[in-house]
Amino acid sequence: MQHLTYGDIKAATDRITGHIRPVTLAPVDPGAIRTAHRDPLDDRPEQPCEVWFALEFMQHTGSFKARGAQNFIQAHRDTGTLPTAGVTIASGGNAGMACAWAAQQQGVPATVFLPANAPHVKVAKLRSYGADVRLTGTEYADALAACEAFSAETGALASHAYDHPLIAAGAGTLLEEIHQQMPDVDTVVVAVGGGGLFAGIAAAAQHHNIRTVAVEPQSCRALNAALQAGCPIDVTVDSIAADSLGARRTSTMALHAAQQDRVHSVLVSDAEIIRARRALWDHRRIAVEHGAATALAALTSPDQHLPHRDLPTRPATPSRSYRPGNGEKVCVVLCGANTDPSDLMNGVHEEA
Structure with missing residues (x-):
């Protein structure tokens, strides 16, 4: 099993600083997030929680993926x-755009494979970053097979959306920036897909003794299923x-x-993801992807199966929400904004 270390995160930080946009942190209105019920053993004066947003959707290409892509290409350039x-x-998606952008920054060719039915807007965006876009087949698997064949034939370096230590370490630089700006942060809340962002953030958070809350949609729970099974397994993907x-x-x-201490697994419903995304627009005029809103949904979902904040949730039933404790300082990562905001701007309320 490949483990990501804090040394990997530090190396990535040194490598990509100056090539990516430092994250901006913004405070959430006091009282907007409810705290957990008071622990009877907590004899400290009662204090409200403090919640901040990490506005990573303002990153190059509109998501955190630019960090990993830049680290991946720069590391290979440094080693020849x-x-x-x-x-x-x-x-x-976001990984393809980030790869194309980073390649353009480093002055190297990028060849991106997509299914032939990919949206024209994505094709155009990729080409705007200088990528050679190849359309093949009708599914991602077809594009992946063509990509692998192209790599074998030409010697082009094959990248991955999330399952590579350089990609994950680059994503983890986000936590280093958060900690630098907010050294007393207690908890970071992050949405999880394949796990690249989570793995990087969790590795850095472990070093700094920061709690990590890993949030997934109920019907898109690859990490939580792996935790319960004890190994990565295939899951059904069906979520907004x-x-x-x-x-x-x-x-x-x-x-x-995810198997380390101070890591919590949370599953949220599509309805709560939609509600959190809508709230970000209604109250902050922030239009993010549903994936980014998934992290916030952990703090706004109704309490269900909620453990004490310092108790692990594995391998038992996962939490359906996360409630900050007395005086806890929390940072919620809003990781991407490559979305169609028309449903927000037109005032259309989506339903799960």
Whole structure:
């Protein structure tokens, strides 16, 4: 099993600083997030929780993926293992855009494989970053097979959306920036898809003794299922947030990170994800992906099966929400905003 270390995160931080946008932190209105019921053994004066948003959706290409892509390409350039054929990836989403952007920044070719029915807007965006876009087949699996064949034929360096230590370590630099700006942060809340962002953040958080809350949609729970099974397994993907969190299997790096102390698994419903996304627009005029709103939904969902905040949730029934404790300082990662905001701006209320 491959483990991500804090040294990997530090190396990534040194490598990509100056190439990515530092994250901006914004406070949530006092009283907007309810705290947990008071622990009777807590004799400290009662204090409200303090919640902040990490506005990572303002990152290059509109998501945290730019960090991992930049780290991946820069690391190979530093070690002389970046081929003249450049990089290649099968992805029409955030990972593909980040790979194309990072390649453009480093002046190397990027070849991105998509299904032939990929949305024209994604194809156009990828080409705007200078990518050679190849359309093939009708499913992601077809694009992946073509990508692998292209890599074998040309020698292009194959990247991955999340299951690579350089990709995950790059994502983990986000936690380093959060901790630098807010050294007394107690908890970071992050949405989980394949697990690259979570693995990176959890590795850095473990070093700084920060609690990590891993949030997944109920019907898109690759990490939680792996925790319960003790190994990565395939899961059914059926969620409003599946476009960004729809991994069928988590990485071994993410599972290892989730098995450490001070990590909590939370599952939220699509209805709560939609409500959290709508609340971000109504109260902050922030339009994020459903995947990004998934993290906030953990703090706004009704209490169900809620353990004490310092007790692990594995391998028993996962929490359906997370309530900060007395005086707890929490940072919620809003990880991406590559979304169609028309349903928000037109005042249309979605239903799960």
